[in-house]
Amino acid sequence: MSKDYEYMLKAYAESGGAPEVFKDSRVAHLVVHKNKVYGSHTVKGLVLEPRETETGVDISLLVEKGQKIEYPVHLCFGVLPDQGVQEIRIRAKIEDGAGVSLLAHCIFPNAVNVVHRMEAEIEIGNNAFYEYNEVHYHGTTGGVEVVPKAKVKVGDKSYFRTNFSLIKGRVGVFDLDYEADVGESSVLEMTARIFGYGDDRIKIREVGRLSGKGSRGLLKSRVAVKDNAQSEIFNELVASAPEARGHVDCVEIVQGNARAKATPIVSVLNEFARVTHEAAIGRVDKKQVETLMARGLEEEKAIDLVISGMLK
Amino acid sequence: MKAMEGELLKIENLSLSLGGRQVLRELNLKVEPGAIHAILGTNAAGKTSLAYTIMGISGYTPKEGRIFFNGEEITHYPIFKRAQLGMTMAWQEPARFEGLTVEDYIKVGMKEKDPGLIKEALNFVLLEPREYLKRVVDKTLSGGERKRIELASVFAMKPLLAILDEPDSGIDVLALDHVVNLIKEMKRRGTTILLITHREEVAEIADKASLLCQGFIVKEGEAKEVGEYFKKKCLPCPVYNPEEKIEEVVEEK
Ligand SMILES: Nc1ncnc2c1ncn2[C@@H]1O[C@H](COP(=O)(O)OP(=O)(O)OP(=O)(O)O)[C@@H](O)[C@H]1O
Ligand SMILES: [Mg+2]
Numbered sequence: 001m002s003k004d005y006e007y008m009l010k011a012y013a014e015s016g017g018a019p020e021v022f023k024d025s026r027v028a029h030l031v032v033h034k035n036k037v038y039g040s041h042t043v044k045g046l047v048l049e050p051r052e053t054e055t056g057v058d059i060s061l062l063v064e065k066g067q068k069i070e071y072p073v074h075l076c077f078g079v080l081p082d083q084g085v086q087e088i089r090i091r092a093k094i095e096d097g098a099g100v101s102l103l104a105h106c107i108f109p110n111a112v113n114v115v116h117r118m119e120a121e122i123e124i125g126n127n128a129f130y131e132y133n134e135v136h137y138h139g140t141t142g143g144v145e146v147v148p149k150a151k152v153k154v155g156d157k158s159y160f161r162t163n164f165s166l167i168k169g170r171v172g173v174f175d176l177d178y179e180a181d182v183g184e185s186s187v188l189e190m191t192a193r194i195f196g197y198g199d200d201r202i203k204i205r206e207v208g209r210l211s212g213k214g215s216r217g218l219l220k221s222r223v224a225v226k227d228n229a230q231s232e233i234f235n236e237l238v239a240s241a242p243e244a245r246g247h248v249d250c251v252e253i254v255q256g257n258a259r260a261k262a263t264p265i266v267s268v269l270n271e272f273a274r275v276t277h278e279a280a281i282g283r284v285d286k287k288q289v290e291t292l293m294a295r296g297l298e299e300e301k302a303i304d305l306v307i308s309g310m311l312k
Numbered sequence: 313m314k315a316m317e318g319e320l321l322k323i324e325n326l327s328l329s330l331g332g333r334q335v336l337r338e339l340n341l342k343v344e345p346g347a348i349h350a351i352l353g354t355n356a357a358g359k360t361s362l363a364y365t366i367m368g369i370s371g372y373t374p375k376e377g378r379i380f381f382n383g384e385e386i387t388h389y390p391i392f393k394r395a396q397l398g399m400t401m402a403w404q405e406p407a408r409f410e411g412l413t414v415e416d417y418i419k420v421g422m423k424e425k426d427p428g429l430i431k432e433a434l435n436f437v438l439l440e441p442r443e444y445l446k447r448v449v450d451k452t453l454s455g456g457e458r459k460r461i462e463l464a465s466v467f468a469m470k471p472l473l474a475i476l477d478e479p480d481s482g483i484d485v486l487a488l489d490h491v492v493n494l495i496k497e498m499k500r501r502g503t504t505i506l507l508i509t510h511r512e513e514v515a516e517i518a519d520k521a522s523l524l525c526q527g528f529i530v531k532e533g534e535a536k537e538v539g540e541y542f543k544k545k546c547l548p549c550p551v552y553n554p555e556e557k558i559e560e561v562v563e564e565k
Contacts, residue, residue, distance in 0.1 A: 295421030
C-alpha cells in the first residue's frame with residue numbers, strides 16, 4: 001500500500017469513515033485522490049468504472065436491471081496536500097427495478113487552496129431507488145471551494161434521496177446546485193446539514209420538478225452560521241401534475257455577525273397539486289435554550305446542544 | 313441576604329408587568345421544604361407568569377420584589393444558576409427539539425447519568441422506555457407524550473424545588489393517576505413541589521395551597537380548604553377578571 005493511500009485512509013477515518021470496509025469483498029468501493037484511483041472494487045449487479053483524467057476522474061456507475069445492491073457503495077474523494085484541483089464527473093444509471101445506496105466521504109483536511117468540483121448526471125428508471133449520503137470534511141483553515149452539481153431524472157414509482165452533511169471543520173466556499181425531475185408516484189428527498197463559521201460562504205440551490213402524477217418532494221435544509229459566515233438557500237419546488245405534493249423546510253440559525261437568507265419558491269401548475277413551505281431564519285429559539293438552561297446548562301452550552309441536535 | 317429559616321422558596325412583595333399590563337401584584341409566598349404547595353387559579357390568573365418569574369425566564373424580570381431560594385436571594389440570577397442551585401420547571405407547553413432523543417433530553421439535568429433512573433422516570437409516566445428512549449423530542453410526539461417526558465426529566469433531575477406548570481393538562485385519565493403518583497414519589501424523595509393547576513382535585517394532593525386571582529394571592533392555607541373555596545367562588549365567578557372586582561376579592565382575603 002502506498003504512503004499516500006495510507007494517508008487517505010487515515011483522513012477517511014478521521015472524517016468518520018470506517019476504512020475496514022475497503023477490505024470487505026461484499027462492499028463495493030472507490031477511493032480517489034486528486035486524479036488518481038487508489039482503490040476500486042465492485043460487486044455483482046454493479047458496474048463501476050473510473051477513468052482518470054487530467055484534473056480528476058470520470059466515473060460511470062450502472063446498476064443493472066432488477067439488481068438491488070445489498071451494501072452501500074463506499075466512495076472516498078480527497079485532496080490531501082494544501083493545494084490542488086479535483087474534478088469528478090459521475091454518470092449514473094439505475095435501471096428498472098434496481099437500487100443502490102452510496103456513502104461518499106469528501107475530504108480536504110489540509111486545504112489552503114483546494115477546488116473540488118463534482119458534476120453528476122443521474123438517471124433512475126422505474127421501480128428503482130438511489131440514495132446518496134455525502135459527508136464532507138474540509139479541515140480548519142477554510143481554504144476550499146466545493147462546487148457540487150447534479151442533474152437527476154427519476155422515473156416512475158422510484159425513490160431518490162440525498163443527504164449532505166458538513167458539520168465538522170470549516171466549510172470554505174460551498175456552492176451546491178441540484179436539480180431533479182420526478183416521475184409518476186416517485187419520491188424526491190434532498191437534505192443538507194451545514195455548519196459554517198469564520199468567513200465561510202454557503203450557497204445551496206435545489207430544484208425539484210414534480211412532473212409525474214402523485215409525485216412527492218421534500219427539500220430540507222438545516223444550516224447554522226456564526227462569526228462572519230454567510231448562507232444563502234434557494235429551494236424551489238414546481239408541482240405540475242395532479243396529486244403532486246411537495247414541501248420545503250428550511251431552518252437557518254444565525255449567531256454573531258453571520259448572515260442567512262432563504263428563498264423558498266413554490267409553484268403549482270395543476271389545480272390538484274399542493275406545495276407548502278416553512279422557513280425559520282434567525283437566532284436560536286429562546287424557549288428551547290431556556291428549557292435546557294432550566295436543567296442547569298449554561299447559555300452557550302444550551303445553544304450548542306440545540307444546534308447540534310438540528311444538524312444531526 | 314438570607315431568608316428566614318424554614319422556607320425553601322420565599323417571595324416578597326413581587327410585582328410584574330408585561331406589555332404594560334400588571335400581571336403579578338405585590339405577591340408574597342412561602343413554600344416549606346418537603347411540601348407540595350399548590351398554586352390554584354383560573355385562566356390568565358398569572359400562574360405561568362409566576363413560574364417564569366421564579367425560574368428567571370427572560371422578559372419576566374419583576375419590577376419590584378425579591379425572591380429567595382434556600383436562603384439565597386436569586387431575584388437577578390440567570391436561569392441556569394437557579395437550576396444549578398437546585399430548582400427546575402416543567403413547562404405548561406414544553407419546547408420541541410430536533411435531533412435530541414428522549415434519553416439525551418432527560419440526561420441534560422442529571423448529575424449522575426444513571427440509566428436505571430431514566431427508565432424509572434419513564435415508567436412512572438407510563439412510557440415504555442424501550443419504545444421511547446430513542447424517540448426524538450420533536451413534533452412527532454403527541455402533546456401528552458411530550459408533557460409526560462417533561463415530568464420524567466424533572467423527576468430524573470432530583471431537584472430541591474420542582475415548579476410544575478399544569479402537569480395535569482393534556483394528560484388522559486389513565487395517565488393522570490401515574491402523574492399524581494410521580495409527584496408524590498418526588499416528594500417522598502425529598503423534592504419540594506410548587507404545583508400549578510386549575511383542577512382542585514389535583515390540588516388535593518398538596519399540603520398547602522395559594523389561590524391566585526388577577527395576579528394577587530387572595531387566599532392561602534390548607535390545600536383542601538383553599539380548593540373548596542376555589543371551587544365555590546372562582547369557578548362560578550360570573551364576571552371574568554373585571555378590574556373593579558379585584559379590590560373586592562382582595563378585601564375578602
Ligand atoms: N408576554 C406577555 N405580554 C403581555 N401579557 C402577557 C404576557 N404573558 C402573559 N400575559 C398576560 O398575563 C396574564 C397572565 O398570564 P399567565 O400565562 O401567567 O396565566 P395563567 O394563570 O398561567 O393562565 P392559564 O391557566 O391559561 O395557563 C394573562 O392575562 C396574559 O394575557
Ligand atoms: Mg399558564
